[in-house]
Amino acid sequence: MSTKTNFKRVALVAVAALGLGVLTSIAPANAADFAADDLDINAASTSVNTGACSIATGGQGGVFVNGSLVSMDSATADDYYIKISGPAVVVSTEGASSTPTTITDTDGTASDTHEIRLNGLGTVTVTASVSSSTAAVDTFDITVVASCETSTLSLANSNFTMTSLAQTDTDDAAGTAWETAFNGVDTTDANTVAVSGVGYMRAQLFNVYDAALSSKPIVATATGTGTGCWVAVEASDATAGAATDPAASTAVMTGTGADLTLEVKAATSGEAVNCSVTLTWNGITVGTKSFKLQGVAAKVVVSGVTVGVKSGSGYYRAAVTDALGNVLPSITISNSTTEANNVASVLVVSDAASVAATTGTATDASTGAILGTTPAVTAANLAAGTVASYACTSKGGAAKITVRALASGVTYVTSAPFDVYCGGASIDTWSISLDKASYSPGEIATLTVSSKDADGNFAQSLLALGESTSAFGGMTFVTAPTDVDKFNSGAGTKTYQLSVGTTEGSFVGTFKLTGTTDTSAKTVSYKIASTSTAVSNADVLKAIVSLIASINKQIAALQKALLKK
Missing domain, CATH: 2.60.40 (Immunoglobulin-like)
Known part of the structure; x- marks a missing residue:
């Protein structure tokens, strides 16, 4: 076989293979099946x-x-x-x-x-x-x-919500979050507006087909307490808030309402107003939102006053509210050195607000924090120096003082005068008492341990009770006394509750403190007696025995009379 013949045969095989490859690599035009959404x-x-x-x-x-x-x-x-x-x-x-x-x-x-x-x-x-x-x-x-309802407002497809300022910008990152979260749910706390601030709302109005409505009158109306509130409404854009500042109780525009921004504020700056904003499209009510527009400070209420220590401090909490009772955060508590009560107390209290504490911005049960109230008297807050306090002189004793909060400009609102005490750092004398002389089974008795220093002043509230022993027959402490209990139930006092048992009788309770100048046990007498009018089994048995005895006596008398005949 010649070389040329071999070359032809190889070429033929190659062409055949190439043709086979081409034929087998081409898929049929309809190899894939028709599928959903095609x-x-x-x-x-x-x-x-x-x-x-x-x-x-x-x-x-x-x-x-x-x-x-x-x-x-x-x-x-x-x-x-x-x-x-x-x-x-x-x-x-x-x-x-x-x-x-x-x-x-x-x-x-x-x-x-x-x-x-x-x-x-x-x-x-x-x-x-x-x-x-x-x-x-x-x-x-x-x-x-029969016809399209393009001009029929669908509340189910529309949204009207209260928002934060950041959520009024439609184009930035905050705006994206707004669009994602726009589900008709009001932003938490968006209904509370800071003093002289602005509240915000957003609305998106659509027809029954979840499409844009035709252009119609859109009206926002604001009604409120006092001198009232003002509102503005406009189409949302890339700028946070609204370009038009609220200037009247009614705002009107014409549009589809596809994306609206509304603002509301008090008509009189600094006034506390409860305000309601109603939005309508073509006369149809879309919804109403209620706001608490906070006003300037109008009231300071003091609570939880502790007995201070001579040449040291006493503590208290102060809550600040506006004229409508809305609690106000971030308000600083101070005092006036020229206020009459503070002037009269200078021998006992040298500074009625030695720590200018600030009212809280949130409530937290775990720390005792309360919105609109200065920090609680806790070890952590005392260490941080955030608790409102008054400074005691070395003299000690009792006094009345006031504190205040800035309302506006140089105008302050002052608290009612409250009692403060400055005492010693140790207990010299102490006593106990019960709230009643006699108790019924099942009642709760209150035991009060009172303490004073060597000068007869109340002992400071943060002083620990120390080691104690006690015995109260027929009663059980609801919470047993501990060494670290403090005299903070009242001025120089610590109270305990005891559950009264069912054993009736007269008792003498004893209580003893070992870490004081006076270490002798104190006693208090009391009774436990039922006041029930119900008849007991013992009473029934006693009546039966008495009745039988009476009957026997009558029978004997009758027999004696018969024998005489």
């Missing part, structure tokens, strides 16, 4: 689907006016079969065969357009499958109506 209603335009009231996202269904042509197509070249049920007929197809209620497309061409004519009110169901003999892979509905 068939969609075309988007509406001036020439296509002009009768659409709304088309669902992705073209999977919609609302159309009766008599409309509905155009739909499939972007794939796969074979498919369409079945129409309801008030509609097939009127035209592209690259497909049809009947009045079916379309069979097998030409292998993508984007074939098909049209159906709606001929009655109700629901048309479009079902698509690979073929007439296979199961449906896609189904959607077309709702047929």
Whole structure:
């Protein structure tokens, strides 16, 4: 065999192999099956689907006016079969065969357009499958109506919420968060507006198809206590807040309401106002939001006053509210050195507000923090120096002082005078007492341990009770005394509650402190007696015995009389 012949044979094999490879690598045009969402209603335009009231996202269904042509197509070249049920007929197809209620497309061409004519009110169901003999892979509905309700406000599709300032900017990061969170839920605490501040609302109004409404009058109305409140409304833009400052109790604009920003503030700066804002579109009420517009400080209330220590400090808490009782955060408590009570107390108290504490911005049960009230008297707060306090002189004794909060400018609001005491750092004398002399079983008794220093002043409240022993017959401490208990129940006192048992009688209770100058046990007498009017078993038995004795006595007398005859 010649070299040339061998070369021809090799070339033939190579061509055959190449041809086989090409033939086996080309997939059939319809290898992939028609799938869900492959068939969609075309988007509406001036020439296509002009009768659409709304088309669902992705073209999977919609609302159309009766008599409309509905155009739909499939972007794939796969074979498919369409079945129409309801008030509609097939009127035209592209690259497909049809009947009045079916379309069979097998030409292998993508984007074939098909049209159906709606001929009655109700629901048309479009079902698509690979073929007439296979199961449906896609189904959607077309709702047929007499006319579009584009100008019918749908409260279900609309939202009206109170927001923070950051959530009024539609374009920045905060605005994105606003759009994501816009679910008709008011932002926490957005209804409370700081003194002379502005409250914010957002609204998005849509029709029954969840689409934009037609342009109509939009009215926001604000009503409030006192001199009232003002409101503004405008279309939202990329600027946080509203460009128009509220200047009247009613604000009017014309628009679709697709995205609105509303602002509200007190008509008189610094006045406390309870304000309600009502939004309407074309006379239809969208909703009403209520705000607490905080006013300037109008009242300072002092509580929890402790007995201070000579040449040291005593402590208290102060709450600040406006004229409507709204608690005010971040208000500094101070005192006037010229106020009459403070002037009169200088021998006992050298500074009525030695720590200018500030009212809290939040409530936290774990730390005792209260919104609008200065910090609690705790070890942590004392160490941090945030507790409101008064400075005691070395003299000790009792006095009345006042504290104040800045209302505006140089105007202050002053608390009512409150009692303060400055005592010694140790207990010299002490006593005990019960709140009653006699108790019924099941009652709660209150035991008070009172303490004084060597000068007869109340001992300081932060002084520990120290080691103690006690015995109260017929009673049980609800919470037993401990070494670290402090005399902070009242001025120089510590109280305990005891549960009264069922054992009746007269008792003498004893209590002893070992870490004081006076270490002798103190006693107190009391009784436990039932006050019930119910008859006991013992009373019944006693009555029966008495009755039997009386009957026996009468029988004996009768017998004696009979014998005499």
